Amino acid sequence: MPENCKKIIELKNVDKSFGGVHAINNLSFSIYEGEILGLIGPNGCGKSTSVNLMTGVYIHDKGEILYYNADGSSVTLKEQSVPNRAKLGMGRTFQTPKPFSDLTVFENIYTIAMLYNRTLKEAYKAAEEILKFVQLDDIAEQKCTKLPIEKRKWLDMARALAIRPRILMLDECLAGLTPSEMETSLDMVRKINKQGITVLFIEHVMSAVTKLCNRVVVMEEGHFMTEGDPLEVMKKPEVIRAYLGEDYKNGDA
Numbered sequence: 001m002p003e004n005c006k007k008i009i010e011l012k013n014v015d016k017s018f019g020g021v022h023a024i025n026n027l028s029f030s031i032y033e034g035e036i037l038g039l040i041g042p043n044g045c046g047k048s049t050s051v052n053l054m055t056g057v058y059i060h061d062k063g064e065i066l067y068y069n070a071d072g073s074s075v076t077l078k079e080q081s082v083p084n085r086a087k088l089g090m091g092r093t094f095q096t097p098k099p100f101s102d103l104t105v106f107e108n109i110y111t112i113a114m115l116y117n118r119t120l121k122e123a124y125k126a127a128e129e130i131l132k133f134v135q136l137d138d139i140a141e142q143k144c145t146k147l148p149i150e151k152r153k154w155l156d157m158a159r160a161l162a163i164r165p166r167i168l169m170l171d172e173c174l175a176g177l178t179p180s181e182m183e184t185s186l187d188m189v190r191k192i193n194k195q196g197i198t199v200l201f202i203e204h205v206m207s208a209v210t211k212l213c214n215r216v217v218v219m220e221e222g223h224f225m226t227e228g229d230p231l232e233v234m235k236k237p238e239v240i241r242a243y244l245g246e247d248y249k250n251g252d253a
């Protein structure tokens with residue numbers, strides 16, 4: 001990244017184990033303000049765990065995770081609760097969205113907006129705007145129990161937007177979508193980013209990563225492997241090897 005780009009999150013030598021599973025191993029990388037960063041790597045390499053460490057679902061064992069405020073001051077995230085991290089401006093979605101199922105689509109967004117706006121009137125207005133933004137206004141009054149997968153994913157994005165994030169972490173937001181739903185979702189992510197929100201995009205669909213991301217970080221077995229321009233990175237032998245395994249080493253792939 002150019003020297004003048006401002007960091008928003010920085011992981012420094014982070015470690016996390018679950019019993020005997022060393023899920024994150026001396027992991028260091030930074031996310032820069034305004035970018036769409038792809039976080040990629042083979043299944044089980046630690047992408048979701050990294051998001052869970054940044055957002056406070058898990059606490060790291062070693063190392064440091066710093067969050068940089070808009071004024072350049074930094075906060076050590078280990079000391080921050082999950083709600084505090086959201087208040088700082090860290091939003092996220094989940095691989096399996098879990099909306100408040102007894103509430104309508106609108107109520108799901110409004111309930112969260114109430115916590116992040118000064119007045120109920122402001123929260124209502126924000127929820128209405130977000131509802132339109134994610135194209136769910138036609139089903140605003142529907143209960144969430146029977147929403148199709150793409151609508152659940154968009155509602156999850158809407159709920160994350162309701163916290164007024166500076167950074168949004170999208171964990172496999174395309175999984176289970178048809179190609180045309182994927183395109184709609186990618187457009188939505190671009191629109192979110194154009195509003196000045198930094199995006200961390202975790203995805204296995206490489207065509208989507210190359211279309212959307214300015215930069216990618218590749219992980220392997222819990223650690224940082226490489227980073228750079230998406231198309232350039234995908235050509236690197238070590239990245240191909242990580243995805244294709246031993247066949248590649250033997251020259252069979």
Ligand SMILES: Nc1ncnc2c1ncn2[C@@H]1O[C@H](COP(=O)(O)OP(=O)(O)OP(=O)(O)O)[C@@H](O)[C@H]1O
Binds near residue numbers: 041050
């Ligand atoms: N709560 C947990 N308890 C035990 N092991 C865990 C836990 N969470 C993650 N792991 C393990 O940590 C490793 C990294 O998992 P993680 O889900 O972060 O990988 P990932 O790169 O997101 O995978 P995928 O691409 O399949 O979603 C895996 O070996 C996983 O089994």
